[in-house]
Amino acid sequence: MEDGRLDDVPRLKDPIRDLWHNVEIRNPEQWKVELEDGRIVSPIDIQRYYLEKVESIVQDDWEKRALRTFEEVLDGLENRRSKELAHRIEWLDRWFAIQEAGEKKAGPDVDMMACKQYSEIGAERSLFYKRQRAGLVDRITDDEAIKKAIQEPPKDTRAALRRELCDTFNIEMIDSRSLRYKDGDTICHSKLRKSRRSERRAKRSWSSRPARCLLLAK
Numbered sequence: 028m029e030d031g032r033l034d035d036v037p038r039l040k041d042p043i044r045d046l047w048h049n050v051e052i053r054n055p056e057q058w059k060v061e062l063e064d065g066r067i068v069s070p071i072d073i074q075r076y077y078l079e080k081v082e083s084i085v086q087d088d089w090e091k092r093a094l095r096t097f098e099e100v101l102d103g104l105e106n107r108r109s110k111e112l113a114h115r116i117e118w119l120d121r122w123f124a125i126q127e128a129g130e131k132k133a134g135p136d137v138d139m140m141a142c143k144q145y146s147e148i149g150a151e152r153s154l155f156y157k158r159q160r161a162g163l164v165d166r167i168t169d170d171e172a173i174k175k176a177i178q179e180p181p182k183d184t185r186a187a188l189r190r191e192l193c194d195t196f197n198i199e200m201i202d203s204r205s206l207r208y209k210d211g212d213t214i215c216h217s218k219l220r221k222s223r224r225s226e227r228r229a230k231r232s233w234s235s236r237p238a239r240c241l242l243l244a245k
Contacts, residue, residue, distance in 0.1 A: 032080050037073050038063045055122070056107050071105050114165045117155075121145050124154055 039045060045060040049070075052058065058070050078097060085091055096115075103112040113119040121142065128141035147153035158164050180186035189201050200207040205218045 030084070032083075037068070037076055040065075055104065055119070056109055069105075071101050074101055114163055120155075120158065120164060124158060128154075 040061045040063045042060070049058040049060075059067050060070060060073070061067055074097075078094065078101070082094055085094060100112060100116060103109070109119055110123065113123045124145055125138050125141045129137050141154065144152065145154040147155075150156040155164065159166070177186075180190060192198060193201060197209045198207070199209055
């Protein structure tokens, strides 16, 4: 975007309408969206636009590998091989798992319960882990690597900043964009900025009482 490579980006005419329409269809192979110029395209066409733009600037081998995998996924979806791709794509595997749950047991809450069970953290209850044990899921990392990344995030990431803040201050709640902290008897809300310079500035400002916050409660 900063290099001006997205000046011709495809713009959706009515993204909210298309979103709800595609949700109702539910089958990802049939999803379509309308652009401002009147063309009807698939979400895959839009993804290919961004893929082409990114391919021209990446240099890192891991990034190139990720883009090759991304292109393979798009090819598979375009050729209606979503069932074959489910073992590599979380949302596709989840979708098929929900469909299978609905086939085994009818009821209005079956889909929602299957979706929640898929996201269970515990390996015994989680539908994801059950499918992994059945050989239906291919992973590019394991639980130990994920746990290590949570405990020791790369130093130049927001996750590292959040970890440092949590270790140092009385944090009530924190997510990817903001945090809630206790300053005496006051609960305050502060946004985490994106740039490294602003992150360094945030660290310095936390050495004393925060200068700016949104008062939520006393």
